[in-house]
Amino acid sequence: MKPAYEFGYGLSHIKFEYGKLQVSAPSLTGKITASLKITNSGVVAGKEVVQLYVHAPKSTLAKPESELRAFAKTDLLTPGQSQTLPFTLTAADLAAYNTPVEAWQTDAGTYTARAGTSSLDIRQWATFSVPKAVVVQKSRCLLAPQSPVKELSVK
Numbered sequence: 422m423k424p425a426y427e428f429g430y431g432l433s434h435i436k437f438e439y440g441k442l443q444v445s446a447p448s449l450t451g452k453i454t455a456s457l458k459i460t461n462s463g464v465v466a467g468k469e470v471v472q473l474y475v476h477a478p479k480s481t482l483a484k485p486e487s488e489l490r491a492f493a494k495t496d497l498l499t500p501g502q503s504q505t506l507p508f509t510l511t512a513a514d515l516a517a518y519n520t521p522v523e524a525w526q527t528d529a530g531t532y533t534a535r536a537g538t539s540s541l542d543i544r545q546w547a548t549f550s551v552p553k554a555v556v557v558q559k560s561r562c563l564l565a566p567q568s569p570v571k572e573l574s575v576k
Contacts, residue, residue: 435467478530
């Protein structure tokens with residue numbers, strides 16, 4: 422069901438053109454930078470907020486369809502003026518908690534970076550891969566439950 426106002430929704434009276442979303446490398450090794458050029462195609466000066474969402478591959482870890490991972494606002498752009506916005510992503514930004522392993526983990530696979538003005542108004546996208554699963558941070562067992570916890574399963 423489409424919401425009345427999606428996450429990040431806002432009204433602007435200025436039009437902006439989104440250039441191609443580009444990633445700095447085809448696969449994540451340490452960090453990856455996604456960037457795109459924003460151009461004011463309106464008739465008055467204005468600013469644009471760009472949101473970067475990431476779609477993870479299907480895996481055993483429960484992940485939402487899309488997660489907001491970064492956002493940035495342009496400077497005040499006059500008509501015809503452009504600005505390139507960079508977004509840096511690391512394995513920690515893509516991680517989910519893996520209960521059996523007791524660690525934050527980034528799964529291997531193809532990820533899609535999506536740039537837009539809201540969660541539903543996606544203007545550009547690009548893909549990159551994570552060649553193998555990465556354990557970002559191993560947790561320590563503090564305050565362990567006294568009775569078993571039933572985990573929800575992903576279907």
